[in-house]
Amino acid sequence: MYEIQLKERFIGYSASVAKEGEQVKINISGMTSTEDGDLHLKYLDGFPAMILSSLNKDIQPCDIKNMVVLVSKDLKAKVYINEIEIHGQVHVKATNIERGQEVKKDDISGFERIQLKGIEFTEDQAYCCILSYGWDRIYIFDFSPLDDKFERKIEYDVEKLLGSCFSYLTFGTFHKIPPSVWNNILRQNWFPFYALKLSTVESLISHARNEWDIDELMEDIEHDTLLYIEERRQAWGNDQNLASFISFLDRAMARHKENDFLSSSLIIYPKIEALIRKSFITDHPDKEGRQQKALIEHITEKTTRSISALTTFIPDKFRRYLEDCYFKDFSVTCDTNPVSRHSIAHGASTIDKFDKKASLLGLLVFSQITEYIQQSSQWSNLPPTEVTSD
Structure with a gap:
């Protein structure tokens, strides 16, 4: 010094x-x-x-x-x-991290604070x-x-x-996406979901930047999604805010693995809204949580207040995904609408739209919301984990 x-x-x-x-x-x-x-x-x-x-x-x-x-x-x-000497207090994404274990980028989702020793x-x-x-x-x-x-x-x-x-x-991969690339990602009904590995997110963004079909990554996305949910299922089941929804998740996962994407989607999409509504009512017991706009604002703003927007949770960006994709409106003049919460509720999608992509998106959105709820309500002060810039 x-x-x-x-x-x-x-x-x-x-x-x-x-x-x-x-x-x-x-x-x-x-x-x-x-x-x-x-x-x-x-x-x-x-x-x-x-x-x-x-x-x-x-x-x-x-x-x-x-x-x-x-x-x-x-x-x-x-x-x-x-x-x-730099120490970081981090949000852990891995199932378990032991003392002295090497921590990789895929093991964490961002830094809550940085402490500079001395x-x-x-x-x-x-x-x-x-x-x-x-x-x-x-x-x-x-x-x-x-x-x-x-x-x-x-x-x-x-x-x-x-x-x-x-x-x-x-995590510049998440935070330096240009508006034109964001538009292309959302236009294809995708998002750099929290459950996906960084390598898959990087490929997703690269496909969007080059205007390629992100669906080409379906196998990698499916592998990451199923593995992540299986790793996190027990933690979600032990959370009183989430436990009542896990049986529906289990049933949707079972149907997805049997390639019954219609059943998986019909199970999981309505429960996503119910999951957000339960969180809303818990914080606003005098309200019923019937308004879509209020639900979207609640889950994303609550998460932003609790967790830095500069983690890989990116709740500020996920708000647009909920508005444009999950709660996407449907056309009354046709029955070929993409699968969304509203198209399911109003029977406005043909059976061929209930494919692997629709099922995966339901599972991914569900897992994203569960993490928002759990992390924003139960995030505890972790012992600082040493960070290196290797």
Whole structure:
């Protein structure tokens, strides 16, 4: 750790252009990553570069893997470079993780918080952090405490923010999907479901980006789905919020394995809505949960409040899937509607539409909702698991 005395008060980065005497907008806090290109490099060439030049050490930008700078109001700065021991508190996706076990990306769904051993973030200190994962790098900063005019303080949990940022860095596959690719995924009635392995999600996104048929991945999707549900079934059955639905899941799974996709779909689709409604009524006992919009808002917003949106749960994105696909409206002028909650309820789909895809989607949506309910209501504080950027 280095201690230095800054000569200038750094309060942020210009967000606009201005001539002498004009006003300029300043970003006093923010985050960039490698994908931000020139802006990311410009930010790193600002305050971090100034810090390196003040150290009187032969440390080049290419030498930086992780870096944290804490600056007090008197402009005294503590600088940590590559000596940072990073610990993460994570949402576990694997069935079981033993102490000392190597943790892979498929074993977790994101970071709840990041703790930097020996480093304490206080409300009256400005900070900047550079964190790396593989080839990618993220830069987080907040210089608001250095603004003497407004006496600002940091009033949020910095470690939780770092957790969200590290999740974004680690699971960029989920969080960097362009709008056009999202549209293609949803148009094909698919979603990067939580139950799928990362390799399958990457293939799904690649197919959508290239405008290929995602149904070509059906066998991989089916393998991941059935394996995940079988691994999670006992945990769901032991949850009082979910136990009454598991017998329906078991029956739907049995019918799916017998290729009776009609029965599987007819069993599971209505229970998805019932599952959301039970959660809604538990939180709003004075209401009946009959409105589709209220149910969608409840399950996705509750999950977002409880779990960072930058995990692989992505409840903010799943809201659109529920609206556009699961609760998709049907046409009264034909009977060839894709299988949805409404087409089943109103008998608006022909029997050929009840295929393997329809059944799998029902099972996947059900598993996604069960995880939302369980994780948002029972997520407990786990001992920090050491994170490395290998």
